[in-house]
Amino acid sequence: MSSIVVNQLTAISPVDGRYWDKCAPLSDYFSEYALIKYRVLVEIEYFISLTKVPEITPLAALNNERMHQQLRTIYTNFTQDNALAIKQIEKTTNHDIKAVEYFIKSILTAAPYSFSEAITEFIHFGLTSQDVNNTAIPLSIVKAVDEVIVPALDTAIMQPLQQLATSTRMVPMLAHTHGQPATPTTVGKEFMVFVERLQGQIAQLQACPHTTKFGGATGNMNAHFVAYPTVDWIQFGQQFVTSLHPRLKRSRFTTQIEHYDNLAALFDSLKRINTILIDLCRDVWTYISMEYFGQRVIKGEVGSSAMPHKVNPIDFENAEGNMGVANALYEHLAAKLPISRLQRDLTDSTVLRTVGVPLAHSLLAFKSVQRGMSKLVLNEASLQHDLDQNWAVISEAIQTILRREGYPKPYEALKELTRVSGAKKVTAADLHVFIDTLAVTDSVKQELKAITPFNYLGIIPEF
The missing domain is CATH 1.20.200.10 (Fumarase/aspartase (Central domain))
Structure with missing residues (x-):
């Protein structure tokens, strides 16, 4: 058996080692200690609930708030030493829940509770693990x-x-x-x-x-x-x-x-x-x-060695x-x-x-x-540069307005202009020359020329 002590350098899982400081809050819910504590909580709260059942007469004397609060201290004050004590019992029982049961019974038979066996046998009453x-x-x-x-x-x-x-x-x-x-x-x-x-x-x-x-x-x-x-x-x-x-x-x-x-x-x-x-x-x-x-x-940070x-x-x-x-x-x-x-x-x-x-x-x-x-x-400079290099993207806007105006085959006309190969880019000047050739009114031409990659943004509601 290894003699290495488990710590942040020896833990197998990185969430318990290298990243422990960032993951530690979850230890209160999912560590072995936490699991044992939640089991104790369930057993104690179940026992308290049984004291409220009138038919269970051996527990009738325990049905009061003072006793219930005292019982709850078993899990509210639960320590890692308590969890280790349960793990020690488990070495004999080879059963984790039975170890919890025996631990609670040992607490309740001792002072200040000093309960009789007739009472402690209602711990884990009728339950399975x-x-x-x-x-x-x-x-x-x-x-x-x-x-x-x-x-x-x-x-x-x-x-x-x-x-x-x-x-x-x-x-x-x-x-x-x-x-x-x-x-x-x-x-x-x-x-x-x-x-x-x-x-x-x-x-x-x-x-x-x-x-x-x-x-x-x-x-x-x-x-x-x-x-x-x-x-x-x-x-x-x-x-x-x-x-x-x-x-x-x-x-x-x-x-x-x-x-x-x-x-x-x-x-x-x-x-x-x-x-x-x-x-x-x-x-x-x-x-x-x-x-x-x-x-x-x-x-102090290094991006590359x-x-x-x-x-x-x-x-x-x-x-x-x-x-x-x-x-x-x-x-x-x-x-x-x-x-x-x-x-x-x-x-x-x-x-x-x-x-x-x-x-x-x-x-x-x-x-x-x-x-x-x-x-x-x-x-923003990089964003603006890319927009300025891609005036072809407003062809959607131009062809949609031309559809509104009843212009024949506007999609096809824009496709011919804007689908270019290689490094060639459609510029603002190219689009304006194209707009000037269109058989539409001057007001529509002005409307089309006012559209840019910087203002063709659609509806931007308040967030």
Whole structure:
């Protein structure tokens, strides 16, 4: 066995090593410590809920707010030493949830609780492991999405993207379709495309249902019902799950495990957000290569070990790479988790432990995009140069007005003029000479000559 101590230099995963400082916020939701703590939380809150069931008379004396708050300190004050104690128990049980159960029982039989065995046997009462796991994990996920991922999207992506779009709203830019010069647009509008796309997908992300499995060994509350048949365990289960988080809902019909369909939808939603951001990164990377944007030089940074002049768009490249890794994992999670043989197999267990990894790569990518955006400097001279070199793009405008005027075959006339080969470019003078040959009124000719690549921008609404 290796004697190496795990730290940022020895960790196998880069999100726990090189990039730990950027991914650390997710440790509170997806580390082994966090998973154990959320399991303890579920067990304690379940025990508290049982004390409120009148039929369970051994627990009646515990149904008061003072005792409930005291019980909650078991998880609110949960430490890494507590987690290590549970891991030590697991060495004997070879079962992680049973270790949690035994740990809680050991706490409750000691002072200040000093509960009898008749009381502590209601810890994990009627449950199977997946009642705990499939409640703890969705709880950690919904909290991580709400408290880390969505705020990071807003701060790192949406705010700077909106600011850039607004500040460049009326800056003309030559569009490129199929890599070829096309009808002019504005810089701001092109970034608003990404703002709108992301707004829609973030809304869908926040609307994704978060469901749990809480129904005993094979989902039918068998043990609960046989012990206390007069209790409405279905209502109890739903109320318990929702008490943990208002966005959690209990799946009514399950096998031994949650079916994970909604979790798959969540991963698909996160994947779409990343896909949009990959599209953004590639566009910005291309704009930088076209010199539409420069990049602020950060003192001390090196662009190339061999070429001193280089300022590479590494932030967008790093973001693209990390989102690719995240999407590969999201895709596997979404495809694998909803599939389980009969009432369950164990393939979901090890896969669920990786949930934090793609979220960490996504978070890392968001921060890289934010850093890249902060370096962008608009190069209006380059934008204007490209527009001035491509007067042919206003042929669309000319032929459309000629259609309005009933001019015969205007598209064909413009095609003959503007589809040139080699290095030849159609100039403003070429177009004006062409306009002068047209059999249209002088006012229409003046209208046509007033159109330039700099003002043929369409409708630019307020952002």
